[in-house]
Amino acid sequence: MMITATNNSIALSDGRRQLTYGQLQDAVAERKSWLQEKGISTLGIALPNGIEWVLFDLACEQANLCCVPVPTFFSPQQRQHLQQQTAMDACLVGTDDPLWPATDSPFNGVALCTFTPSTPALMPRGTGKITFTSGSTGTPKGVCLSHQSQQQQALALASAAQHSNPVHLCLLPLATLLENIAGVYAPLSIGGQVIVPNDEERGFFGSQLVDLKGLLGCISRYQPTSLILVPELLHALVLATQQGWQPPTSLQFVAVGGGKVSTQLLLAATQAGIPVYQGYGLSECCSVVTLNTPAQNTPGSVGPLLGCHSLRIEDDELVLSGNLFLGYLGEPDSWYPKEVYTGDLVSLHNGNLTIKGRRKNQLINSFGRNLSPEWVEAEIIATGLFKQVVVFGEAKPYCVALLYPASPLVTEQQMSAAIDSVNRQLPDYAQVQRWHVLKHPLTSDAGLLTDNMRPRRSSIQAAYSDTIEALYALSHFPQQEHRHVVVSTS
Incomplete structure (x- = not known):
């Protein structure tokens, strides 16, 4: 220089x-x-x-x-x-x-x-x-x-x-x-x-x-x-x-x-x-x-x-x-x-x-970090406790997710432990900080999944916009040493 x-x-x-x-x-x-x-x-x-x-x-x-x-x-x-x-x-x-x-x-x-x-x-x-x-x-x-x-x-x-x-x-x-x-x-x-x-x-x-x-x-x-x-x-x-x-x-x-x-x-x-x-x-x-x-x-x-x-x-x-x-x-x-x-x-x-x-699904959070939601979703699905996972975080300080359990027998404690385990394997910008548990699965009939069962992200975000925004309203800057997730079933 x-x-x-x-x-x-x-x-x-x-x-x-x-x-x-x-x-x-x-x-x-x-x-x-x-x-x-x-x-x-x-x-x-x-x-x-x-x-x-x-x-x-x-x-x-x-x-x-x-x-x-x-x-x-x-x-x-x-x-x-x-x-x-x-x-x-x-x-x-x-x-x-x-x-x-x-x-x-x-x-x-x-x-x-x-x-x-x-x-x-x-x-x-x-x-x-x-x-x-x-x-x-x-x-x-x-x-x-x-x-x-x-x-x-x-x-x-x-x-x-x-x-x-x-x-x-x-x-x-x-x-x-x-x-x-x-x-x-x-x-x-x-x-x-x-x-x-x-x-x-x-x-x-x-x-x-x-x-x-x-x-x-x-x-x-x-x-x-x-x-x-x-x-x-x-x-x-x-x-x-x-x-x-x-x-x-x-x-x-x-x-x-x-x-x-x-x-x-x-x-x-x-x-x-x-x-x-x-x-x-x-x-x-x-x-x-x-x-x-x-x-x-x-x-x-x-x-x-x-x-x-x-x-x-x-x-x-x-x-x-x-x-x-x-x-x-x-x-x-x-x-x-x-x-x-x-x-x-x-x-x-x-x-x-x-x-x-x-053009693609890759999102950029509000700290300028790029991530593919499919990557995080795959890690959470791999725990075996969830049938559906959709991650959001575009222009937001951290990731949140909509979850549908693989079985009605899965407890909130098990879900929390699974998310914590996955988060420990991910860099901080990709960790899921908050989530909402869906009462009903996402379906193609409702226009929320493609024919091959992939999520229609914009449609899901529109349908659950109030729920997603509520997850961010809980905390603006979650402390690194006190990270926790809030499970909502409402």
């Missing part, structure tokens, strides 16, 4: 430690040399947010190594899948990581775990980063990106935001490509300051916000000029303003993306003093594709193209070309694409893109 800031200006801080641009360049160079001495070619980063995450990410770029961000909220099974598919020969972990024990501890509490891959990774030539989706199934896909494409995207974002001397506070996990490129690369490319507090200070546990007060205090303490939010975090901030919290007057640009955002929420945020601008992107296009800005803001749309991509609309589906990914890990047929079919149904007015829905 091209860094043009003066040596004495602050580049990176975590609230306890800070580095000037001169110190940043020295620290990155030191880690680059260390990685080269170790002979590492593919490095995983399984660290929480912090300065070392950024330093090693930049060191991989300078050393032209392949970097694999490992989301801290991935389940052990997903982490093993990631490690095997990428054939990483080393991974940076915490000193007490239970899954990958360390063999070396080189920098500031960061430990190194080494592997001996049995087979090489099948990846496109020029892969500089493999970013994994949230895991719409148990085996998430690896999206292969070049270092050059990430740099190009960061510069386009910095230019579009027209934001001078940014002080960006990273609230999302750095393993999230959106925060990685827009929250770190873009500010650093124009001499800004990046603040990377740890999970506890941000009020997070895994991918979930569990301490809203902590999050608000973090924002107030650092007085950032920019933030990146998913819809659930924006909603939380708006609710906080209604209860007396004052957004910092320093805020100039708050980007929101990663999921569906209502126009009403955007307007409420603006009225509350949160200068919010909605965007749209996907990993296959190096994150952000379109973005509203102070110069061109149309609430309800996701804004115009940044300039790195071109679009066309085929049968209402958005098709993108331009600055694209290199292909999917392990899928040679996908390599070096000229276009990406997004699966998103859109409309275009005066250069502004509006997202109308998704």
Whole structure:
């Protein structure tokens, strides 16, 4: 990455430690040399947010190594899948990581775990980063990106935001490509300051916000000029303003993306003093594709193209070309694409893109996590206690389900134990937090199932809309350490 800031200006801080641009360049160079001495070619980063995450990410770029961000909220099974598919020969972990024990501890509490891959990774030539989706199934896909494409995207974002001397506070996990490129690369490319507090200070546990007060205090303490939010975090901030919290007057640009955002929420945020601008992107296009800005803001749309991509609309589906990914890990047929079919149904007015829905059933929760409801449903069905399971969670903070037992003899206690058992095998964003037990099965005669007995999701959601909304009304932010489910048979 091209860094043009003066040596004495602050580049990176975590609230306890800070580095000037001169110190940043020295620290990155030191880690680059260390990685080269170790002979590492593919490095995983399984660290929480912090300065070392950024330093090693930049060191991989300078050393032209392949970097694999490992989301801290991935389940052990997903982490093993990631490690095997990428054939990483080393991974940076915490000193007490239970899954990958360390063999070396080189920098500031960061430990190194080494592997001996049995087979090489099948990846496109020029892969500089493999970013994994949230895991719409148990085996998430690896999206292969070049270092050059990430740099190009960061510069386009910095230019579009027209934001001078940014002080960006990273609230999302750095393993999230959106925060990685827009929250770190873009500010650093124009001499800004990046603040990377740890999970506890941000009020997070895994991918979930569990301490809203902590999050608000973090924002107030650092007085950032920019933030990146998913819809659930924006909603939380708006609710906080209604209860007396004052957004910092320093805020100039708050980007929101990663999921569906209502126009009403955007307007409420603006009225509350949160200068919010909605965007749209996907990993296959190096994150952000379109973005509203102070110069061109149309609430309800996701804004115009940044300039790195071109679009066309085929049968209402958005098709993108331009600055694209290199292909999917392990899928040679996908390599070096000229276009990406997004699966998103859109409309275009005066250069502004509006997202109308998704072609497939995959849902995106309000924290920006993708998941396939069929995956979760299959895990619950596999317990043998349920005949029908339908999971919902689009634009919501957690998953809920409609359940029909396999037998009238199944007790509520048995159902609760079964859901708890399944949840322990799933990453936090896919766990079912609340459910409703149906008195009668879903039928095709009622228009709720297809002829081959698959759920008609939109019809089911419409028929049970009050029930589903009631499950979310019970608790807005279930605490990680006190998760429970509410079984309703009414």
